[in-house]
Amino acid sequence: MIKIALDAMGGDSGLGTTLPGISHFSKTYKADDVEFVIFGNGISINEYFLQNKCACKFSVIDTGANVISSEENPIHAIKTCHNTSMYQAVKYVADGDADAVVSAGNTGAYMVLSKILVGTIDGVLRPALVNIIPTKKGKTIMLDLGANTDCTPDKLHQFAIMGKATAKILLNITNPTIGLLNIGTEKMKGTEVLSHTYDLILKDKNINFNGFIEGNNITDGSVDVVVTDGFTGNIALKSIEGAVKLVASLIKDEIKLNLLSKVNYFLGGKGILSNLRKKLSPSLYNGAPFVGLNKVVVKSHGGSDYIGFAHAIHTATELVRSGFVKNIKKSLGEISE
Amino acid sequence: MIKIALDAMGGDSGLGTTLPGISHFSKTYKADDVEFVIFGNGISINEYFLQNKCACKFSVIDTGANVISSEENPIHAIKTCHNTSMYQAVKYVADGDADAVVSAGNTGAYMVLSKILVGTIDGVLRPALVNIIPTKKGKTIMLDLGANTDCTPDKLHQFAIMGKATAKILLNITNPTIGLLNIGTEKMKGTEVLSHTYDLILKDKNINFNGFIEGNNITDGSVDVVVTDGFTGNIALKSIEGAVKLVASLIKDEIKLNLLSKVNYFLGGKGILSNLRKKLSPSLYNGAPFVGLNKVVVKSHGGSDYIGFAHAIHTATELVRSGFVKNIKKSLGEISE
Numbered sequence: 001m002i003k004i005a006l007d008a009m010g011g012d013s014g015l016g017t018t019l020p021g022i023s024h025f026s027k028t029y030k031a032d033d034v035e036f037v038i039f040g041n042g043i044s045i046n047e048y049f050l051q052n053k054c055a056c057k058f059s060v061i062d063t064g065a066n067v068i069s070s071e072e073n074p075i076h077a078i079k080t081c082h083n084t085s086m087y088q089a090v091k092y093v094a095d096g097d098a099d100a101v102v103s104a105g106n107t108g109a110y111m112v113l114s115k116i117l118v119g120t121i122d123g124v125l126r127p128a129l130v131n132i133i134p135t136k137k138g139k140t141i142m143l144d145l146g147a148n149t150d151c152t153p154d155k156l157h158q159f160a161i162m163g164k165a166t167a168k169i170l171l172n173i174t175n176p177t178i179g180l181l182n183i184g185t186e187k188m189k190g191t192e193v194l195s196h197t198y199d200l201i202l203k204d205k206n207i208n209f210n211g212f213i214e215g216n217n218i219t220d221g222s223v224d225v226v227v228t229d230g231f232t233g234n235i236a237l238k239s240i241e242g243a244v245k246l247v248a249s250l251i252k253d254e255i256k257l258n259l260l261s262k263v264n265y266f267l268g269g270k271g272i273l274s275n276l277r278k279k280l281s282p283s284l285y286n287g288a289p290f291v292g293l294n295k296v297v298v299k300s301h302g303g304s305d306y307i308g309f310a311h312a313i314h315t316a317t318e319l320v321r322s323g324f325v326k327n328i329k330k331s332l333g334e335i336s337e
Numbered sequence: 338m339i340k341i342a343l344d345a346m347g348g349d350s351g352l353g354t355t356l357p358g359i360s361h362f363s364k365t366y367k368a369d370d371v372e373f374v375i376f377g378n379g380i381s382i383n384e385y386f387l388q389n390k391c392a393c394k395f396s397v398i399d400t401g402a403n404v405i406s407s408e409e410n411p412i413h414a415i416k417t418c419h420n421t422s423m424y425q426a427v428k429y430v431a432d433g434d435a436d437a438v439v440s441a442g443n444t445g446a447y448m449v450l451s452k453i454l455v456g457t458i459d460g461v462l463r464p465a466l467v468n469i470i471p472t473k474k475g476k477t478i479m480l481d482l483g484a485n486t487d488c489t490p491d492k493l494h495q496f497a498i499m500g501k502a503t504a505k506i507l508l509n510i511t512n513p514t515i516g517l518l519n520i521g522t523e524k525m526k527g528t529e530v531l532s533h534t535y536d537l538i539l540k541d542k543n544i545n546f547n548g549f550i551e552g553n554n555i556t557d558g559s560v561d562v563v564v565t566d567g568f569t570g571n572i573a574l575k576s577i578e579g580a581v582k583l584v585a586s587l588i589k590d591e592i593k594l595n596l597l598s599k600v601n602y603f604l605g606g607k608g609i610l611s612n613l614r615k616k617l618s619p620s621l622y623n624g625a626p627f628v629g630l631n632k633v634v635v636k637s638h639g640g641s642d643y644i645g646f647a648h649a650i651h652t653a654t655e656l657v658r659s660g661f662v663k664n665i666k667k668s669l670g671e672i673s674e
Contacts, residue, residue, distance in 0.1 A: 071523045136586045146520055149528055183483055183571040186408045191486055191568065215575025219583040231528065234520040235569055236576040238552025243580035246556040249473045250616055279587055 001035050001057075002320050004313060005098040008040030009067040009085040010105025011302045011309070015040060018104065019048045021300075021309025026055035029314045037098055039063050039085040063088050067105070070302055074108030078116070087113060093295050094118045100296035100316040102287070104309060107299060111147045114290060114297045121329055125155050127292035129230065129299060130166050132285060133240070137221025141167045141176070144230040145237055145288055151229035153196040156180070160201050160209075162291045163225035165331030169324060176224030179213035181232060186212070201227075215239075244280050248273075287312030289319055291328060296320050338372050338394075339657050341650060342435040345377030346404040346422040347442025348639045348646070352377060355441065356385045358646025363392035366651045374435055376400050376422040400425050404442070407639055411445030415453070424450060430632050431455045437633035437653040439624070441646060444636060448484045451627060451634045458666055462492050464629035466567065466636060467503050469622060470577070474558025478504045478513070482625055483571035490533040493517070493564060497538050497546075499628045500562035502668030506661060513561030516550035518569060523549070538564075552576075581617050585610075624649030626656055628665060633657050 008018040022038065025031060035057045038045055042062030049058070066084040068077045081087045086105045093101040094117035103110050111127065120127055128144035143159050143166070144151070151159075160178050167176035180197060182190040187198065189212065201209050210223050215236055218226050228236065251273060278284075282301070286308030290297045296319045300312035319325075345355040359375065362368060372394045375382055379399030386395070403421040405414045418424045423442045430438040431454035440447050448464065457464055465481035480496050480503070481488070488496075497515050504513035517534060519527040524535065526549065538546050547560050552573055555563050565573065588610060615621075619638070623645030627634045633656045637649035656662075 070521070071525065073525045134583070134587075136583055149520070181572065183486070183568055184407070188408065188410045215572040215577075216579030216582065218576055219579040231520055232569065232572055235518065235552040236572050239555055239573040239576040240552075240580040242553030242556040243577040244584060245553065246471070246473055246577075247581060247584045247613070247617065250471075250613055276584070276587055280584065 001033055002100075002317050003035045003037065003098040004316055004320075005089040005092045005101040006036055006038045006313070007086045007089040007101070007103035007105055008038050008045060009063070009065070010103045010110075011300065011304070012070070014067065015044055015048070017304070017306050017309055019045065019052070020306035021313065022056075022058070023049075023052050023054050024306050025310035025313045026053070028310060029317070031056050031317075034317050037061060037089075037092060039089040039092070041065050061088060061092075068109045070106050072106060072109065074106065074112045077106060077109040078112050081109065081113075086110060090114055090117050090297070093297070099320045100298065102298045102300055102309075102312050102316050104300035104302050104304065104312070107146055107302075110297070110299060111290065114293055118293050118295045118297060120292050121294060121325075121332060123332065124162070124292035125158055126151075127290040128159050128162060129288045130163065130291045131237075131288040132170060133218060133226070133237070134280060134285070135219050135221035139171055140218065140221065140224060140226055141171060142218065142226040142228070142233060142237065143291065144228065144233050146230045146234035147290065148230040150231075151193070153193055153200050156193070156197040156227055156229065157200045157204065160204070160207050160225070160227045161332060162328065163227055164207065165328045166291050167224050168331055169322060169327045171224065173224050175208050177208050177210045178225045178227060179210045179217060179223035181215070181218070181226055181228035181236065182212040183214065184212065185214060241282050244282075248277070283308035284311055287315030289315065289324065294325060296324055338370055339437075339654050340372045340374065340435040341653055341657075342426040342429045342438040343373055343375045343650070344423045344426040344438070344440035344442055345375050345382060346400070346402075347440045347447075348637065348641070349407070351404065352381055352385070354641070354643050354646055356382065356389070357643035358650065359393075359395070360386075360389050360391050361643050362647035362650045363390070365647060366654070368393050371654050374398060374426075374429060376426040376429070378402050398425060398429075405446045407443050409443060409446065411443065411449045414443065414446040415449050418446065418450075423447060427451055427454050427634070430634070436657045437635065439635045439637055439646075439649050439653050441637035441639050441641060441649070444483055444639075447634070447636060448627065451630055455630050455632045455634060457629050458631060458662075458669060460669065461499070461629035462495055463488075464627040465496050465499060466570075466625045467500065467628045468574075468625040469507060470555060470563070470574070471617060471622070472556050472558035476508055477555065477558065477561060477563055478508060479555065479563040479565070479570060479574065480628065481565065481567040481570050482574055483567045484627065485567040487568075488530070488566035490530055490537050493530070493534040493566065494537045494541065497541070497544050497562070497564045498669060499665065500564055501544065502665045503628050504561050505668055506659060506664050508561065510561050512545050514545050514547045515562045515564060516547045516554060516560035518555070518563055518565035518573065519549040519551065521549065522551060578619050581619075585614070620645035621648055624652030626652065626661065631662060633661055
C-alpha cells in the first residue's frame, strides 16, 4: 500500500477543494493500492465523506480549524504552527508513517517545514520546486518554481544537477540538455549571478549544457531542463499559464462575436479546442514535487481546482511508485562522483 | 513631415529584415507624411531600393558594414562605435535632424547611447522599455521590458509614474490601475526590493495602486499598467510570446493528427484561428519605445520579421504624431507636483 498524508486545510479554498479532490482522485486514478491519512477539521471531513464517496481507504487526524494562512511569514509560521494540518501532515511523513505528503498551503512555510522535519538529501543546499511544462516538442522539466527567491551560483548549479536527475526519472532522458534562463543568449547578458552560474555549469562535465535560453525557449522544446531561481521561475510559469488562458478566452470571444464564427465553431472548431484543453489545462500539470528532500513532498497550487488537487495526489503516488527519492539520491551520487 | 532615422544594420538578420520592413511600412501604413533617413551599408541599401519600391521619401547615410553586434558589451561598444549605423542614427535624432529613431540592434548599447546622446527628461532616473500587451479585457502597458536588469525601489516607483503617463497617452486612461509584478499577492511575498517598492508606491497618492500582481495577471486585464524590473519583464514577455506560439503549434499538430480534425479545420477552425493570429501576432506588437528620453526612441525586437520592423516604424510615427515626449514630460510634471 502507498500511504499519502494530505493537508486538507491548505489552499485558497481549503476543504472546499481538497475533499472533492480526494474523492475525484479515488474515482479517476489507479487508487486500489493507495491509502490516505487526512489532516484537518475532523467534523467537516467526516461529514463530507458521509455524503460523498471516497473509493480509497482513509483515516482522519483531527487538527481542528488550525491552518497556516497564505499571508503568514514562513519563519514566523513555523514557530507557532505545531497544531496545524500542514505541520502534522509533514511530521507524519517525516516520522516514516506515510510515503508522501501533499499540501496546497503556504509554499514558503511548506518548504521550511519540510526542510526541518523531512530533511534534505546529503549534500543538497536547497530543495527546489520542480515540474513538467508542456512544450512544442513534448515536455520540459523546470526548476525552481518558487521555493527559493534568491539563488547563488552554487545553488543554481545544483538545480541543474537535480534537474538532470529529475529528467532522468520523469522524462526518461539519460543525458538531458540543460538551459539557464536569462534575458538573452549572449554570454554578457543578464545578472552577475547568472554569469557566474554559466561558468560553473560549463565547467561541470556531467552536465549537457546548452547555455543561456530566453523566456520563449521554455515552451519551444529547446532544452529538456530549464534552470532558474524561484522568483523568475514562478513569474515565467504563471505568465505562461496566463497566456494560455488569454488565447482560450480570445477564441471564445471570437466565437461569440459573429454568426459565421459561431457556425464555424459548431462545425469544427469545438473538437479542436476541446482536445487542446485536454493538453494544456493547468489542472493536469498541477502538483510540483520538491526535489532534494528525503521524502516525496508535493505542492499543489493554492488556486488549483479539485481536479488539480486530484492530479497533485496522483503525482505523489506516481513518485512513490517510481522510487523518486531513492533514484534522485542515486543520480546525485553518480553525478557528483 | 515626420522624419525617422532608421538603423538598418541592427537585428538578427540586419538589412535582410529592415529593408523589406521599410518597404512594407511604406505600402501598408499611413506614410505620405513620413520621410526616412536610412543608416547602413549604402551600396546594399541603394541596390535594394532599385529593385524594390519604397513609397516614402528617403535618403541614405552610408555607414558601411559597421555594426554593434548583439554579443557586444554595451559599455565597451559605446567607446568604439562612432562609425556604426546605430550610433549615427541616434546622434542624428539627438542633434534634432529627425523626430525619432528605430533600431533592432543591441538593446543595452541602444539604451546607453540614447541616454548619453538624446538625454533623459529632467528628473528621470532611468528610461524604461515600455510596450502594449494584449489582455483578456483589452490592453495593458508593461515596463520595464529589458532596459534595466537591476532596479532599486525608487527606479521602480518612477516606472509606475512613467507607466501611468504612458497609459494616459497610448491607452487613453487617465487614472490607470498599477500592479507590481511579484510571486504572490501577499505583502510578505518576494524580494526586499519589491517590499520597499510596495511601500513607496502605496504612499504616492497620485498612483492608483493595486498592489502586487502575479505572472498570470499580466494578460488577464487585472491592471492597466504592470511595473517590473527589466530582467523579470523581459522573461515574462518572452514567456508569454512562447506560450502563444505553443498553443498555435499544438492546434496545428491537432489538425494534422487525424482526418476528423482536418475536416473540422477546413469546415470551421481555419477562420477562427486566422482571426486569432491577427490579434496575437508578435509582429503586430513589435516596437517598444523607451519612455523617459527627450526624443522618440523605438526598439524593434532583434528577432522580429519585416512585418514587425514595419510595425516598429509605425509605432515611432504614431508616437511623434501624438506628441509622446511632450505629453510624457507634461504628465511627469503633473504627477510629481
